[in-house]
Amino acid sequence: MKYMLMMHAPKEGWTTAGIGTWAPKDIQAHVAFMLDLNEKLKAAGEFVDGQGLAGPEDAKSVRARKDGTPDTDGPFAEAKEFLAGFWIVDVDSTQRAYDIAATISAAPGKGGAPLYMPVEVRQVMSAPPTEQ
Amino acid sequence: MTSARSEVEHLLRTLAPEVLGAVVRRFGDFAAAEDAVQEALLAAATQWPREGLPEHPRAWLIHVAARRMTDQLRADIARREREAFVVRQEWPFRDPAETEHDPAPDDDTLALFFMCCHPALTPSSAIALTLRAVGGLTTAEIAHAFLVPEATLAQRISRAKQTIKTSGVPFEIPSGAERDERLASVLHVLYLVFNEGYTASGGASLQRTDLCDEAIRLARAMRRLLPDDGEIAGLLALMLLTDARRPARSGEHGELIPLERQDRARWNRDMIAEGVALVSAALSKGSVGAYQLQAAIAAVHDEAARAEDTDWPQILALYGVLKRMSDNAMVALNHAIAAAMVDGPRAGLDLLDAIDASGRLAGHHRLDAVRAHLLERAGERERAVAHYLAAAGKTASVPEKNYLTAQAARLSEATPS
Numbered sequence: 001m002k003y004m005l006m007m008h009a010p011k012e013g014w015t016t017a018g019i020g021t022w023a024p025k026d027i028q029a030h031v032a033f034m035l036d037l038n039e040k041l042k043a044a045g046e047f048v049d050g051q052g053l054a055g056p057e058d059a060k061s062v063r064a065r066k067d068g069t070p071d072t073d074g075p076f077a078e079a080k081e082f083l084a085g086f087w088i089v090d091v092d093s094t095q096r097a098y099d100i101a102a103t104i105s106a107a108p109g110k111g112g113a114p115l116y117m118p119v120e121v122r123q124v125m126s127a128p129p130t131e132q
Numbered sequence: 133m134t135s136a137r138s139e140v141e142h143l144l145r146t147l148a149p150e151v152l153g154a155v156v157r158r159f160g161d162f163a164a165a166e167d168a169v170q171e172a173l174l175a176a177a178t179q180w181p182r183e184g185l186p187e188h189p190r191a192w193l194i195h196v197a198a199r200r201m202t203d204q205l206r207a208d209i210a211r212r213e214r215e216a217f218v219v220r221q222e223w224p225f226r227d228p229a230e231t232e233h234d235p236a237p238d239d240d241t242l243a244l245f246f247m248c249c250h251p252a253l254t255p256s257s258a259i260a261l262t263l264r265a266v267g268g269l270t271t272a273e274i275a276h277a278f279l280v281p282e283a284t285l286a287q288r289i290s291r292a293k294q295t296i297k298t299s300g301v302p303f304e305i306p307s308g309a310e311r312d313e314r315l316a317s318v319l320h321v322l323y324l325v326f327n328e329g330y331t332a333s334g335g336a337s338l339q340r341t342d343l344c345d346e347a348i349r350l351a352r353a354m355r356r357l358l359p360d361d362g363e364i365a366g367l368l369a370l371m372l373l374t375d376a377r378r379p380a381r382s383g384e385h386g387e388l389i390p391l392e393r394q395d396r397a398r399w400n401r402d403m404i405a406e407g408v409a410l411v412s413a414a415l416s417k418g419s420v421g422a423y424q425l426q427a428a429i430a431a432v433h434d435e436a437a438r439a440e441d442t443d444w445p446q447i448l449a450l451y452g453v454l455k456r457m458s459d460n461a462m463v464a465l466n467h468a469i470a471a472a473m474v475d476g477p478r479a480g481l482d483l484l485d486a487i488d489a490s491g492r493l494a495g496h497h498r499l500d501a502v503r504a505h506l507l508e509r510a511g512e513r514e515r516a517v518a519h520y521l522a523a524a525g526k527t528a529s530v531p532e533k534n535y536l537t538a539q540a541a542r543l544s545e546a547t548p549s
Contacts, residue, residue, distance in 0.1 A: 045285065128328065
């Protein structure tokens with residue numbers, strides 16, 4: 001079963017307390033934690049994809065105009081959270097997906113303290129249909 | 133050239149487990165032997181179509197794999213003490229002609245099945261290992277079939293081999309009560325491979341290694357090894373009788389077509405005939421099992437010329453037996469459908485209430501889908517729409533979601549507001 005794990009970061013305080021304001025060693029520890037997690041998922045044969053996303057400062061929301069050209073809007077200061085990164089994992093159980101999500105949630109932040117970020121877990125639609 | 137290539141591929145997949153079995157038996161180290169055999173298979177896949185088949189293909193593969201093994205072991209030993217070399221230098225090198233007359237390639241293949249489907253492995257590991265070690269597929273082919281990166285699949289296989297090593301799973305055919313248990317694991321893994329093959333994924337599916345075909349091929353191999361086993365025959369029959377409907381079960385845009393609306397002229401008659409013969413012969417021998425019963429039910433569907441000719445009382449009776457045999461909520465659900473077809477939608481809905489009360493399928497999309505269908509037949513359109521939509525929201529299958537959403541839309545349109 002494949003799951004997408006979406007790591008959300010709080011928008012509030014992003015500029016004053018976000019990763020850009022951490023001490024270099026905290027940033028290093030955070031990055032090392034994520035790289036290590038990816039290696040573990042690969043070694044477990046569960047890794048399908050995983051990407052970190054650029055900061056929300058330049059995020060745009062795009063809609064098509066009537067003539068099909070892009071109408072860009074944003075960034076949105078009022079949003080409470082933003083998607084900071086995602087993983088797609090192929091695991092044997094839903095519980096395993098939750099366990100990985102919990103590991104991500106507790107990634108180290110400022111001063112090495114766990115961030116406890118919310119991680120949304122969604123199943124990727126890839127199951128066989130039932131018949132009869 | 134293409135046909136030469138596919139002929140070679142077919143031959144290699146047939147020989148793969150026998151070659152691996154022979155190498156494991158001689159060298160003992162399953163993990164290393166499996167890698168060496170993969171290399172030999174890859175070498176053959178490039179050389180044979182170009183240069184023609186060797187005189188003894190199986191012996192050729194064993195010889196090449198054995199040489200890889202010894203090269204590897206020599207390299208290892210070069211790093212270790214000299215004493216180790218003295219102990220090991222009598223590794224059996226054999227003449228290819230001699231190895232062609234190996235005593236028991238069938239036993240080796242069977243032992244491999246038991247090893248790769250060992251219950252110590254997780255289902256996904258067992259599936260990957262079985263497809264590679266017994267099925268002779270490459271890591272890339274398996275990764276492609278499961279839509280995961282090749283490196284991930286390679287890790288899954290290497291972890292599976294590690295588990296076999298640490299759990300001390302022996303390379304042998306189990307006996308007594310353990311044999312039955314382990315055989316059930318083998319059949320379950322093959323069933324999972326088949327089921328995975330049922331995933332329709334649009335255009336990409338054309339390029340995927342066909343897991344249904346692969347599952348059928350492996351089930352045939354098991355049946356050849358154990359021809360008297362009723363459940364192996366039952367599983368093979370179930371696969372054939374289900375796969376026979378493949379040409380009719382999806383439309384031109386990959387949309388799901390339910391059994392009752394399929395164009396039965398497009399069903400594969402040869403597969404149905406073979407499946408029916410298999411399950412009839414197995415059932416007549418007496419020891420009835422769950423796969424045989426499911427195959428018998430599939431046979432009743434397949435033998436009806438039109439959906440309305442389906443012998444539902446017989447299906448209901450078969451599900452009754454199956455329900456007594458295995459305490460499976462999905463069986464109870466299918467039993468309710470059959471009851472509705474025989475005794476009317478209310479009878480089915482009452483049985484669904486009983487399943488609800490047990491709480492076993494709570495939140496499962498299939499419970500909502502069946503309830504929606506029965507409510508529609510009972511004339512309760514609004515409730516039916518709600519359950520179709522609930523089911524559509526819960527399923528993890530794209531074609532099924534589209535089908536259920538379309539059902540809800542069709543019914544809403546027909547309902548005067």
